[in-house]
Amino acid sequence: xxxxxxxxxxxxxxxxxxxxxxxxxxxxxxxxxxxxxxxxxxxxxxxxxxxxxxxxxxxxxxxxxxxxxxxxxxxxxxxxxxxxxxxxxxxxxxxxxxxxxxxxxxxxxxxxxxxxxxxxxxxxxxxxxxxxxxxxxxxxxxxxxxxxxxxxxxxxxxxxxxxxxxxxxxxxxxx
Amino acid sequence: xxxxxxxxxxxxxxxxxxxxxxxxxxxxxxxxxxxxxxxxxxxxxxxxxxxxxxxxxxxxxxxxxxxxxxxxxxxxxxxxxxxxxxxxxxxxxxxxxxxxxxxxxxxxxxxxxxxxxxxxxxxxxxxx
Numbered sequence: 001x002x003x004x005x006x007x008x009x010x011x012x013x014x015x016x017x018x019x020x021x022x023x024x025x026x027x028x029x030x031x032x033x034x035x036x037x038x039x040x041x042x043x044x045x046x047x048x049x050x051x052x053x054x055x056x057x058x059x060x061x062x063x064x065x066x067x068x069x070x071x072x073x074x075x076x077x078x079x080x081x082x083x084x085x086x087x088x089x090x091x092x093x094x095x096x097x098x099x100x101x102x103x104x105x106x107x108x109x110x111x112x113x114x115x116x117x118x119x120x121x122x123x124x125x126x127x128x129x130x131x132x133x134x135x136x137x138x139x140x141x142x143x144x145x146x147x148x149x150x151x152x153x154x155x156x157x158x159x160x161x162x163x164x165x166x167x168x169x170x171x172x173x174x175x
Numbered sequence: 176x177x178x179x180x181x182x183x184x185x186x187x188x189x190x191x192x193x194x195x196x197x198x199x200x201x202x203x204x205x206x207x208x209x210x211x212x213x214x215x216x217x218x219x220x221x222x223x224x225x226x227x228x229x230x231x232x233x234x235x236x237x238x239x240x241x242x243x244x245x246x247x248x249x250x251x252x253x254x255x256x257x258x259x260x261x262x263x264x265x266x267x268x269x270x271x272x273x274x275x276x277x278x279x280x281x282x283x284x285x286x287x288x289x290x291x292x293x294x295x296x297x298x299x300x301x302x303x
Contacts, residue, residue: 096270113199119244125228127244128221130207138218140247143240 050170051084061166097141180206220248246274
């Protein structure tokens with residue numbers, strides 16, 4: 001039976017929070033194992049580069065002009081965190097094949113402000129977010145098929161720091 | 176092209192407002208759909224803008240992808256607002272009925288659940 005989306009959403013946020021705490025508490029490690037709330041079996045949660053980084057003051061990053069070529073050598077989307085210097089992108093895949101994702105600044109006070117996100121599968125855009133709070137969503141298995149390359153392009157303006165942040169190229173393979 | 180995404184947003188909002196729970200509403204804002212609880216914006220989806228992209232996909236494929244993503248985003252918002260399943264009855268039991276759609280001829284068919292036995296179907300939308 002497929003896990004209801006709301007449960008997957010809650011698990012994703014909880015897992016994301018735990019990873020953020022770990023990143024803030026000490027040096028980043030290449031990988032860390034954790035029990036997945038999305039499955040009865042423990043899975044390995046992977047941390048790689050690709051999260052949110054600040055732009056130079058006055059520089060506005062763009063979602064256009066991104067390299068849309070899918071890189072088929074990425075990690076699994078089962079449970080992966082793309083960390084940047086300012087924020088992280090969390091991706092998990094439920095047993096039913098739903099790819100859930102969320103993007104959060106490490107300092108939650110920096111989350112308010114415009115967010116623009118392009119959700120890509122195999123280099124093609126499949127979703128778009130334009131909102132004033134930290135984005136999270138899920139992509140149905142019909143769209144993010146097993147073996148496809150999932151990636152996110154995000155830009156965010158923090159009304160607190162008054163600078164723009166952009167995502168570092170990232171991507172994973174849907175399990 | 177963007178006229179199509181805006182028109183589709185308006186028609187989707189009209190269909191969804193026939194089935195969303197009391198107290199919630201869906202409003203079209205250009206090519207985006209936003210869910211409101213009363214007058215409070217509780218989220219939404221701008222996925223219909225995909226239709227305006229120029230890439231190797233057919234228009235039909237982009238419409239089906241964009242509408243499925245939009246409905247999934249709207250479903251997420253409503254589920255979070257209700258803290259329960261939607262559409263259909265809340266509580267443990269059968270799988271959550273997932274949104275899906277398909278273009279047949281010049282009509283966009285939309286449903287939640289299994290295509291052959293949907294939990295709910297929305298009135299079709301003309302797309303050409």
